[in-house]
Amino acid sequence: MLRSCYPVLATADVPAARAFWTGPMGFEVVFDTDWYVSLRRGRFELAVLDRDHPTIPAAYRGRSAAGTLVNLEVDDVDAEWDRLVVRGGLEALLPVRDEDFGQRHFVVAGPDGVLVDVITEIVPSAEFADAFTESPAP
Template sequence: MLTSSYPVLCTTDVAARAAFYREHFGFEAVFAADWYVSLRHPASSTELALLDAAHPSIPAGYGRPAAGVLVNLELDDVDAAAERLAAAGVPVVQPLRDEPFGQRHVIVRDPGGVLVDVITEIEPSPEFAAAFSGSAE
């Protein structure tokens, strides 16, 4: 039986990445070492971990910083988050906008280059509403 699942992002600067997610999204460290930090959000139990890409626990040839990854974080108020993130100098790579598939979102970049898609669900257009069946296929 599956008991947990969460992404682990390889990085060259565990401390900076951990600080980013704590400061800007309210995550708290539940385990912290210089090579690995496990983060959990206290309001939702969402988890994210950061691992030094050079750590010997990673098989040889696979220790590369995360790239091509999009971390989705759903919040109650993306407008307030977008304003707060921009004011804090977080790099915005896609400005706040509505999508017909049911999201209002802004995409920012974390210190290691991973994209963070900050989302508030909105009503999807009729074209996409039918795709929401309520069950995964």
């Protein structure tokens, strides 16, 4: 039986990653060492791990989580845009916009080349409506 599933992001700078995820992203620390931090926001979890830690197979050490995209689905993407980008000063890599596939979203830069896609579901265009296996957003 699967009990949990969450990303662990390899990082060159555990304190900086902890500060990003607990600061503007609003996660709380559940477990904290100098090489690993487990984080939770409501029922959602993620962790950061020193990319050189010996629990990582030797051939994969030294690699950061660059290229990873973490989606955070929120109730009000425009309020988050204001909080994180306008007032919070985070770098927006993609401005807030509507997508035909059923999202209003924006993307900010996280540590180690991780991208954070902040999303609110919207009604998809007719072109994408049939692609959903469950009813899309109202």
